[in-house]
Amino acid sequence: MHRAVATRSPMPVLSGILIEAQENALRLTGTDLELSITYSVPAEVIAPGTIVLPARYLSDIVRRLPAGRVGVMADLSSSNVTLRYGRAEAHLIGFNADEFPRLPEVTPKIELTLDGELLREVIKQVVYAVGQDELRPIFTGVLLEVADEELRAVATDTHRLALRRSELAGYEGQLTNIVVPGKALSELSRILAGGEEEVRVAVAENYIALDSGAIRMTSRLIDGQYPDYRQVIPGSYRTRISGMDTDELLRTVERVAIMSREDGPVILLENSDGTLVISAQCQAGSIREELPATIEGEDFKVAINATYIAEALKASASQEITLELNGNYGPAIIRSKDNLDYLALILPIRLA
Amino acid sequence: MHRAVATRSPMPVLSGILIEAQENALRLTGTDLELSITYSVPAEVIAPGTIVLPARYLSDIVRRLPAGRVGVMADLSSSNVTLRYGRAEAHLIGFNADEFPRLPEVTPKIELTLDGELLREVIKQVVYAVGQDELRPIFTGVLLEVADEELRAVATDTHRLALRRSELAGYEGQLTNIVVPGKALSELSRILAGGEEEVRVAVAENYIALDSGAIRMTSRLIDGQYPDYRQVIPGSYRTRISGMDTDELLRTVERVAIMSREDGPVILLENSDGTLVISAQCQAGSIREELPATIEGEDFKVAINATYIAEALKASASQEITLELNGNYGPAIIRSKDNLDYLALILPIRLA
Numbered sequence: 001m002h003r004a005v006a007t008r009s010p011m012p013v014l015s016g017i018l019i020e021a022q023e024n025a026l027r028l029t030g031t032d033l034e035l036s037i038t039y040s041v042p043a044e045v046i047a048p049g050t051i052v053l054p055a056r057y058l059s060d061i062v063r064r065l066p067a068g069r070v071g072v073m074a075d076l077s078s079s080n081v082t083l084r085y086g087r088a089e090a091h092l093i094g095f096n097a098d099e100f101p102r103l104p105e106v107t108p109k110i111e112l113t114l115d116g117e118l119l120r121e122v123i124k125q126v127v128y129a130v131g132q133d134e135l136r137p138i139f140t141g142v143l144l145e146v147a148d149e150e151l152r153a154v155a156t157d158t159h160r161l162a163l164r165r166s167e168l169a170g171y172e173g174q175l176t177n178i179v180v181p182g183k184a185l186s187e188l189s190r191i192l193a194g195g196e197e198e199v200r201v202a203v204a205e206n207y208i209a210l211d212s213g214a215i216r217m218t219s220r221l222i223d224g225q226y227p228d229y230r231q232v233i234p235g236s237y238r239t240r241i242s243g244m245d246t247d248e249l250l251r252t253v254e255r256v257a258i259m260s261r262e263d264g265p266v267i268l269l270e271n272s273d274g275t276l277v278i279s280a281q282c283q284a285g286s287i288r289e290e291l292p293a294t295i296e297g298e299d300f301k302v303a304i305n306a307t308y309i310a311e312a313l314k315a316s317a318s319q320e321i322t323l324e325l326n327g328n329y330g331p332a333i334i335r336s337k338d339n340l341d342y343l344a345l346i347l348p349i350r351l352a
Numbered sequence: 353m354h355r356a357v358a359t360r361s362p363m364p365v366l367s368g369i370l371i372e373a374q375e376n377a378l379r380l381t382g383t384d385l386e387l388s389i390t391y392s393v394p395a396e397v398i399a400p401g402t403i404v405l406p407a408r409y410l411s412d413i414v415r416r417l418p419a420g421r422v423g424v425m426a427d428l429s430s431s432n433v434t435l436r437y438g439r440a441e442a443h444l445i446g447f448n449a450d451e452f453p454r455l456p457e458v459t460p461k462i463e464l465t466l467d468g469e470l471l472r473e474v475i476k477q478v479v480y481a482v483g484q485d486e487l488r489p490i491f492t493g494v495l496l497e498v499a500d501e502e503l504r505a506v507a508t509d510t511h512r513l514a515l516r517r518s519e520l521a522g523y524e525g526q527l528t529n530i531v532v533p534g535k536a537l538s539e540l541s542r543i544l545a546g547g548e549e550e551v552r553v554a555v556a557e558n559y560i561a562l563d564s565g566a567i568r569m570t571s572r573l574i575d576g577q578y579p580d581y582r583q584v585i586p587g588s589y590r591t592r593i594s595g596m597d598t599d600e601l602l603r604t605v606e607r608v609a610i611m612s613r614e615d616g617p618v619i620l621l622e623n624s625d626g627t628l629v630i631s632a633q634c635q636a637g638s639i640r641e642e643l644p645a646t647i648e649g650e651d652f653k654v655a656i657n658a659t660y661i662a663e664a665l666k667a668s669a670s671q672e673i674t675l676e677l678n679g680n681y682g683p684a685i686i687r688s689k690d691n692l693d694y695l696a697l698i699l700p701i702r703l704a
Contacts, residue, residue: 057611057637061639064603066603086641088641089640090611090638090639091638251416251418255416259409259442284444285445287441288442291439
């Protein structure tokens with residue numbers, strides 16, 4: 001939960017971790033008011049109590065503790081804690097727990113349960129495409145849409161878009177449509193260690209809570225109307241390039257991008273006698289590579305951001321992919337052969 | 353040699369790597385005029401020749417080449433090179449080799465041969481203590497002194513000093529006294545892969561050349577008089593603390609330093625009833641640890657930079673160390689039990 005701790009804040013208590021010792025567990029919570037993360041760990045609690053300790057010092061010390069038992073004694077009246085280990089003693093000056101902002105009680109309007117592994121995959125497949133521009137907050141989030149017995153996750157920075165559908169067979173709850181900060185989902189996929197059987201999801205008016213048992217994350221939702229992503233995904237294509245090995249294409253794109261211009265990693269995709277040719281040039285030289293592929297439809301010469309292609313390929317989770325083009329300036333679509341639920345869209349670049 | 357390439361320079365050719373194809377070897381050289389590094393690799397040379405290629409592009413491409421043979425064709429008149437691999441072709445626009453500054457021909461006044469492993473150890477044991485202040489260039493170098501059948505390496509930033517002696521049994525050459533840039537030696541110990549049986553060292557008026565066969569490094573020496581380090585190393589001590597496990601002391605120092613003040617990692621060493629106590633405090637709290645040790649001599653209470661102690665301990669290459677104190681403000685000396693040829697000196701801090 002250390003990662004949810006506010007690093008600079010007018011509220012000093014937010015630099016702390018809330019520690020609640022109750023029954024047979026220690027609950028550790030960090031928050032920056034947008035995002036809260038709580039870990040629960042089993043502990044032998046001699047006397048229950050609640051305190052806030054400075055996050056950085058606490059985690060630095062805990063990380064470096066020698067092997068062996070650690071005694072923790074808190075003086076709740078002074079908010080001070082003593083750790084005893086070996087022939088050593090550390091004192092930490094904490095904050096009064098009453099100052100720590102409480103997480104909102106999420107009264108869910110939607111509740112559902114997802115497989116933990118699936119949730120990690122869904123996040124990984126779309127979160128790379130969120131925008132970084134804080135002035136357009138809606139694009140820094142991931143749209144989660146529940147409808148038609150499906151969960152649809154969408155992210156776009158307006159230059160590219162990633163979409164992942166997942167079945168929610170038998171789901172009979174309410175439909176919904178929320179935008180979750182990409183940062184919160186990235187953090188969640190990092191801390192879900194793998195092996196979580198299920199994650200309970202509860203959505204309230206302004207919050208989402210995700211709970212795996214040991215880890216609970218609560219994040220504020222992003223306000224505003226997410227644009228209709230369906231409108232930008234073409235229903236047809238003018239050229240279809242198939243039979244490409246994802247890894248081989250990725251390595252070619254990364255190699256060619258080395259010689260792209262300094263002002264952006266632009267590479268050129270074109271067909272030459274039925275072969276896919278990928279090339280780039282800059283002041284220092286050029287690269288031109290041919291890739292085996294099956295090309296159907298119109299000829300093309302598309303300039304495209306190599307980083308966007310590389311990120312979309314890495315997220316595809318498929319050995320083989322298909323690329324659909326819609327003219328030299330229309331959206332390019334990457335579909336994975338083994339995973340029809342994933343789609344990436346990239347807008348080509350108009351070269352001057 | 354990529355690391356010796358100038359990153360920003362008014363001479364564009366210095367951003368390149370000189371490639372000399374001769375007989376059965378390719379010699380690759382990078383230089384920033386201070387430091388030159390040459391690698392020799394075996395190669396099937398069809399036609400000999402010399403060219404300069406842009407370092408960054410060349411190394412990026414070579415690192416990402418697919419498995420298989422690579423054909424290299426150079427057009428010496430235009431300084432262009434073509435690489436052919438698989439179904440791909442890369443062109444690199446190079447520089448005329450005549451523009452590349454030639455390494456000085458080092459006419460040695462001193463020549464000696466060192467064991468490669470020993471040289472790496474000597475560098476590691478002193479180079480951490482060089483100064484970073486470019487305004488006092490002499491302290492950014494390592495003093496290498498050959499005398500009395502010994503090689504002595506010394507580095508100091510004026511707050512601490514590291515000294516390593518090595519036997520040069522049977523050495524009958526001239527005595528010398530040179531200051532080699534710390535950066536060059538760090539680089540050398542990084543690129544000496546280990547397993548080098550011997551490194552030939554040649555010293556000329558302004559240059560040192562170190563040659564392991566596959567790797568040759570030439571560095572300009574630092575001008576100026578290195579201060580007499582013997583004067584600052586005390587011949588006696590007032591307190592001697594022995595019987596300390598190096599690793600345990602290091603871990604304690606690093607743990608205690610967590611709670612040191614934000615303006616510097618200052619920790620306090622003192623004796624309390626015959627025990628070594630290491631402590632620190634700051635606004636967020638405090639740590640106090642006791643360490644088993646044998647203490648002889650005067651009582652003490654020494655404030656000292658924890659990073660300096662930690663770096664000196666890591667360089668000691670010894671399981672057990674001894675600490676000699678000379679009052680609360682006199683130099684503290686770390687000696688390693690298994691390696692009497694190593695010594696680290698640290699000046700304590702006068703607390704206000």
